[in-house]
Amino acid sequence: MMTDRTAGLAVVGHRDDVIPFGALGARVIIAGEIEAARRAVRDCADKGVPVILVSDDLLKEMEDIIDRYASSTLPAISALPGPGGDTPVSGERLKRLVKKAIGLDYTG
8 A cells, every 4th residue: 555645656866867757746756876766765665656767877776676676566666768768777677577567578
């Protein structure tokens, strides 16, 4: 059960990456440094936010947090690609989430 009713989606990361999501009703958390981002992700997960997107350059430093929630249905934690598009981190994370959700590797 979600205890923080502000959003079903939280977006954590660099200001320019996350601000646009506020218009969609997402909980926006500006965190340009890894420790602030780690705290934000743990806080959102503890409050029951079901979907958490994190700037991909920050998410690559959070394997321990990703692993902690990997066996749970929620929260779904994924990389938010930066202005340059997908990176190997965001692409691989999305692939794992889809496999977890539908049980198939969509890339064949």
